[in-house]
Amino acid sequence: MKIINTAEQLRDFCHPLLTSQHDLTIGIDTEFVRQRTYWPKLCLIQITCPNSFCSEAVLIDPLTGIDLSPFQALLAANHITKVIHSARQDIEIFWHEWKTLPQTFFDTQIAAMVCGLGDGIGYGTLVKSLFDSELDKDSQYTDWSHRPLTDKQLAYAVSDVNYLLPAFEILSKHLSELNRWEWMKDDLAVLLNPHTYEIDPQQAWLRIHTHRHKPQNLAFMQDICAWRETNAVRLNVNRGRLLRDECILNIGLSLPKTIEEFLLLADSPLLIEDMAQELFSLYQGALNKPKDLWPQAPKKKILSLTSRHLLGILREKLTQVAEDLNVPPRLIATKADLIDLVQGQWENNRILTGWRHDVFGHHAVNLCSFKQPK
Numbered sequence: 001m002k003i004i005n006t007a008e009q010l011r012d013f014c015h016p017l018l019t020s021q022h023d024l025t026i027g028i029d030t031e032f033v034r035q036r037t038y039w040p041k042l043c044l045i046q047i048t049c050p051n052s053f054c055s056e057a058v059l060i061d062p063l064t065g066i067d068l069s070p071f072q073a074l075l076a077a078n079h080i081t082k083v084i085h086s087a088r089q090d091i092e093i094f095w096h097e098w099k100t101l102p103q104t105f106f107d108t109q110i111a112a113m114v115c116g117l118g119d120g121i122g123y124g125t126l127v128k129s130l131f132d133s134e135l136d137k138d139s140q141y142t143d144w145s146h147r148p149l150t151d152k153q154l155a156y157a158v159s160d161v162n163y164l165l166p167a168f169e170i171l172s173k174h175l176s177e178l179n180r181w182e183w184m185k186d187d188l189a190v191l192l193n194p195h196t197y198e199i200d201p202q203q204a205w206l207r208i209h210t211h212r213h214k215p216q217n218l219a220f221m222q223d224i225c226a227w228r229e230t231n232a233v234r235l236n237v238n239r240g241r242l243l244r245d246e247c248i249l250n251i252g253l254s255l256p257k258t259i260e261e262f263l264l265l266a267d268s269p270l271l272i273e274d275m276a277q278e279l280f281s282l283y284q285g286a287l288n289k290p291k292d293l294w295p296q297a298p299k300k301k302i303l304s305l306t307s308r309h310l311l312g313i314l315r316e317k318l319t320q321v322a323e324d325l326n327v328p329p330r331l332i333a334t335k336a337d338l339i340d341l342v343q344g345q346w347e348n349n350r351i352l353t354g355w356r357h358d359v360f361g362h363h364a365v366n367l368c369s370f371k372q373p374k
Helices: 007-016 069-076 088-096 108-114 123-133 151-163 162-178 182-193 201-207 215-235 247-253 259-266 273-287 305-325 335-342 352-370
Strands: 001-006 024-035 039-046 056-058 081-083 105-107
Touching: 001 007, 007 069, 024 088, 024 123, 024 151, 024 162, 039 151, 069 081, 069 088, 081 162, 105 108, 105 182, 108 123, 108 162, 108 182, 123 162, 123 259, 162 182, 182 352, 201 215, 215 273, 247 259, 259 273, 305 335, 305 352, 335 352
Parallel strands: 001 056, 024 081, 081 105
Antiparallel strands: 024 039, 039 056
């Protein structure tokens, strides 16, 4: 392995890749920690590339404070295909750190699902399936922010990228043989959409189960959760450290009258002085909101007996189609997709577009006696 911890070393490594006149493929993985922070803290970047550029895995240490712009350029380079396994968290880091999304990118977990190798298959399982090799995962949850890294951590970091390019070759061949390259596009597009990683504080309250709360209480929950989300981002602390979900629920059920009662239920050491008063004032104001400003909890879709019967028929057909194609049913359609179809909400329903329509959507349309939009 080669460890890069200076700007000069990083420039020297990236320059030949960036200036190559040929299309290239590199494997990328990251190690990070986020137990106590809102955003993941990038601790290590691992790269593997064709032997003509590097004969061993390269480990880049961001904690040295080096300028990572050459790596950002690699992410943005269209002639370089970036191979990542289960890329969502890695891409979240790239977007948060640099507002950079990897162009020309391949997710081996999505490809494995499309090829029929499993639903949400882990990297170790994929390596075992393709290469009959066992990876040592003991260092997976170690503290990657601690320096120096141990020999065992370094060996783990290298193993996490060593199989990416061979896996890419095998999965690419399978995708071509199955004629399923088009199947990956939708899921990759979601990962490459900035909205996937953007936060709307006003929607944060929807994460909390609120079936025991009155609409008036939901107004307070919406404002409290928005405050928590905004300040967790500002302070870069885990939202649960700032104010736990169960504490918010307890406040909503007890409706404390004084700031002392409120803080006792909030049970947060981070709520001190001005922040505590600000939050209590927000809570009081939210409880006095007029009714027309109360948020409405999402209503569970209630299906008629006929609709439930139709949903069952669709799920049976989906299972059959998925088995015939040797893919997880979730790849083709989710339960929410089917419920929308049953209720006639087919506009923008992904079942009715592209390859999903070809393999399943047209069956679903016939079963529901729907007409496709022109």
